[in-house]
Amino acid sequence: MKNTAYRLFKKPFFGRFVKPWRWPEQADRQHWQRLQIASESGATLSALLGPAHTAKVKGAVLMSHPMGVVAKGFWMKYGHSEMLRRAGYHVMVFDLNGFGESTSTTMDYPLDVLAAGQALQARYPDLSVAVLGASMGAAMSVCAMAQPHHPFKAAVLESAFPTLLHFWRRYPVPKLGIQLSKLFYPAGERSLRPTYAAEHLVGSPNLLLIYGESDEFTPVEDGKLLWRTLEQKTHTEFWQVPNAEHTHAFAAHPVPYAEKVIGFLDAHLGAESGARCN
Structure with missing residues (x-):
């Protein structure tokens, strides 16, 4: 009954994305290992593990997707996962509950990020773990880092909204749902x-926030609101990307993006660890 109620509540937000998941055409299936992860949200999460393409491994990166039918495939479709693997990082992509191939339960998405991150850390206990998130995946990654026992030493967060209302203010039905939840379920x-x-x-993860100047959904001013709060708690960098649309800074400026993100991860993960590829 509880999950049925959540599915009905979630429909105005995410209903259009609930479609059968397909592998992106760009992805070589032989290079990915399928995993199932139990989340405290009650969901069984679908994940794919891609090993680094290098002999020396610098760390492991969890990739938390934005909203969309492609779900975890976003990172393969647009090349982020291969960029990280070529740079010496193991990567895990996964579907938040109700997206892609994961089962649908509650709206406790931070618990999904937490479960996936812990599974990645358990897989590579000798490596430092970071999270790379976009939009919803980035916002829920911030929330996951307020959970005890999260494994993240660093995070790269693109287009993270500061609050749900900032993102959904343009959409009357979801906006109303959020306003009602603040009244009747404020803890949620x-x-x-x-x-x-x-x-x-929890802890002091190093953070890199990325916002595109052409982002209509999470504009730079929304990003700076979140940045001002985060920088009071931990080291937080802010990168404002010209001509980049929502979640597409890599597409707008692939070389500077790779240099910025890999340089950040190398500085905060690579120096701490270095192992032979398993």
């Missing part, structure tokens, strides 16, 4: 609010 709304999580970060 707080658990999904990145600015609240930013004030309660």
Whole structure:
């Protein structure tokens, strides 16, 4: 009954994305290992593990997707996962509950990020773990870092909204749902609010925030609101990307993006660890 109620509540937000998941044409299936992960949200998460293409491995990166039918395939479709693997990082892509091939349960998405991150850390206990998120995946990653026992030493967060209302303010039905949740289930709304999580970060993960100047959904001013809160708690860098649309800074500037992201991860993960590829 509880999951049925959540599915009905989630439909105005995510209903159009609930479609059968397909492998991106660009992905070589032989290079990915399928995994199933149990989340405290009650969901069984579908994940894919891609090993680094290098003998020396610098760390492991969890990739938390934006909203969309492609779900975890976003990172393969647009080349982010291969960029990281070529640079010496193991990567795990996964579907948040209700997206892609994961089962649908509650809206406790930070618990999905937490479960996937812990599974990645358990897979590579001698490596440092980071998370790379985009839009919803980035926002929920911030919230996951307010959870005890999260494994993330660093995070790259693109187009993360500061609150749910900032993102959904253009959409009347979801906006109303969020406003009602603040009245009738305030703890649930707080658990999904990145600015609240930013004030309660666990540990001191190093953060890189990325926002595109052509982003209509999470504009730069929204990003700076989140940045101001995060930088009071931990080292937080802010990169404002010219001509980049929502979640597409890599597409707009692939070389500077790779240099910025890999340089950041190397500085905060690569120096701590270095192992032979398993």
